[in-house]
Amino acid sequence: MLDRDYDPKDIEQKWYAIWLEKNYFHAQEHDDSRPPYTIVIPPPNVTGVLHMGHALNNTLQDIMIRYKRMDGFNALWMPGTDHAGIATQNVVEKALAEKGISRHDLGRDAFIDEVWKWREKHGGLIISQLKRLGASCDWDRIRFTMDDGLSNAVRKVFVALYQDGLIYRSDYIVNWCPRCHSALSDLEVEHEEEDGYLWHIRYPLADGSGEVVVATTRPETMLGDTAVAVNPTDERYKAMIGKDLILPVMNRRIPIIADALVDKEFGTGAVKVTPAHDLNDYEMSLRHGLEVIVIIDESGNMNANAGPYNGLDRFECRKRLETDLQDQGFLVDKTHYRVPVGKCYRCKTTIEPYLSKQWFVKTRSLADEAVKAVQEGRTRIIPRNWEKVYYEWMNNIRDWCISRQIWWGHRIPAWYCDECEEVIVSETEPAGCSKCKSRTLRQETDVLDTWFSSGLWPFSTMGWPEHTETLKRFYPTDVLITGFDILFFWVARMMMLGLRFMNDVPFRDVYLHALVRDEQGQKMSKSKGNIVDPIVEMDKYGADAFRFALTAFAAMGRDVRISDKRIQGYRFFINKIWNAGKFVLANIQGFDPRSMALDTAKLGLAEKWILFELNKAVREARKALDEYRYNDVADILYQFTWHTFCDWYIELSKSMLNTDGAQYTRWVLHYVMKSILELLHPIIPFVTEEVWQCLPGRESESIVIASYPKERPEFVFTEDAELMSYIIEVISGVRSIRGETGISPSVMLDVVIRVPESKLQSLIGAHSVHIKDLARVAQVKFINHDGERPKKCALAVTKGLEVYVPLEGVVDIDKETERLTKQMGKVKKELEEKNKKLNNPNFVEKAKREVVEEQLKIKEGLEFELQSLQKAYSLLLG
């Protein structure tokens, strides 16, 4: 029996433990009887703490997995975590720093040991939080990107790409974080605009014949200038091309070169060229054979090449240099300017473009395949508008810098020979140099970008490169559900690597959901202090209410604004389900649905109607689920459960339970309640299980493995549903009169219904018990079309019926006159609009016939309503 109130906490814990114990989430490799359905989790960082984004993402995945599991699929949800190179290293470094230890004190191996220890202790947090949410992952298969198996896959892929010539090592200007001491990929740089300056600096010609003024936002880089570039067509500078300038302060001779990249319109039209610290300049230096002078070191300090500024921080150097330039008369101007600045996505330090040797993946050919796969529809991106974004990025893709100068991660499987400088790339440590046989080899110290290993996730987690049963059965996955913010980071890379190594797309569908923001639509961040903590919400309202809220918010392609108030609103919904369950259970005591053969002919009208409505809800909910319209699923089921089942059917059933047909009412109460629980289970797994377990006639031991409701052709009671809608309208009409004229609910009323045809009259008459019951009516009388309308009555008009409520002795008739006047005004206005439309020959001629007919019908309805209201009005006064 169910308790008085629903208390989520214990029930959630209880059921999750049972589900695990019963192994319901486990997918079978060796099951040919059911089709597979696969999702791989976007692996959260091991350092992660569950945030709203995770909560949304995993709720949506859990909905799909639970739905498909119930619907007869061999459902696999592959879980795991990501080692998250820089993020994790930062966290562990910070923890060590509190003890006054730096990673350099420990050395590489000891530090990595520390990270593993950290993971051992704290890495399980996010997993336990996912369990709290109710995630039905196959936990036996949990993977970590640094596991032996996955690390092996990483090395295999690296070597294969290297042998294909798709991985190369090269000098390049990379995004360098002077704080993390590592290169970053283009995607790991966040671009912001800051208030800065544009400096104009005078560079005199070496022959004393004049000068060139250059404009720059980073004056300190001039110390490494090796040229000044102008546009070849620029008349102002044409004569100077090829001449030398004297670089101020450094007193070095640098040439004036011509390059089409220079924009004549910007600044002075002359650009200083610093090949070691700017990507464009570096590329220019390659075109023109310029010298490359590095002046900033990897910590962001000036080095010996910066002459007098050696050892200064880059920003300090800027200040000193400005003073010096001014003193020496080289500074022409300094104006305010909005400067685009790149920041490290982890620590927000300003990025330094930095010349260094890095490893790259040649992406062009891989990207082409990834584009083709989507164009051919082998993978669908949902919502569709992201396809364009995907193509755009893939078509403009640049090579992917995959080396990181940190310690935590997959160490690049390359060795350098000290003797002959040969580079050996191999899955296992080579015994000696393949060229000179030397034994003195040094392994590359760099590790791989985290996304390199997560790019393999859909197949590495299934045991690749082994040809496992899991891979055979579950790859490619059915859908990837993830936030659009990692479309490039992750989805794009999985596409490229999946196609290259599995010869097939990694997923059939990619569903990209929006970001979760706060109530004002702001991105949540610690600094803003607007973080909403999922755990706190679940403590307050329970996991189910929280999940339902997220689902209801997840409209396709729109940001999710979380609101505590609405989570609370759905908490009330959970309670409503609980109470509906209580009602049903109390009224079907001792009833066993299996002991009764259902004869649909014997069902009552209300029973047929609710089964008809249930069919509709099932159909619509399934369709919405199949199309990833989560908010629609939530809405459809909310509406059906609360406003159709609870508000109407349960109320209707109350009187039926005392009649001869009570067995049928019990059967229907049980059946619909059970269906509702099953329909809702993917969204709100806990309450639904708790209530479901109390119902008799379960055909499985848990709702987790019960079958998802299907539409039933024998429940298509179209005519009965139509008749029921008349009755519902009558009840609503009477209630409305009551409410608006202020008739107390305790006063029993009589009603007179004027019906256009006698057949309908007898049909409604046969079920007038519902009207009596729900509208609190003592007597229902009928009059036909010719009959005289009763006097001094309130009137409700609906669906061609006139519902009269005699008012004499019940209420002041002024209120009803007022109400009728208002109602007539409304109807008149609508009718005018309808007439205008229907009197327009263009409309009648050009609009579709169904539309015209429909409009005509509405018009007739309105006319009827108006007439009835007018008559009632006069009868009221007379």
Place this chain on the structure above:
RNA sequence: AGGCACGUAGCUCAGGGGGAGAGCACCACCUUGACGCGGUGGGGGUCCAGGGUUCAAAUCCCUGCGUGCCUACCA
């Protein structure tokens, strides 16, 4: 600089070429035996502005304003 969304009831948002919707909030009434975390009834909107297409536009197109996000090597 380009691109993509979005501007609908007080709030949060659905909808999307033919009678303006939901939840919350608001007002009135209700100790009806599942539920006051409830029930019934009700008020409330030039669907951002302007133009165009159409018989018909909140919905499609263009322009503007506003907001948010993404991408980018303009020093």
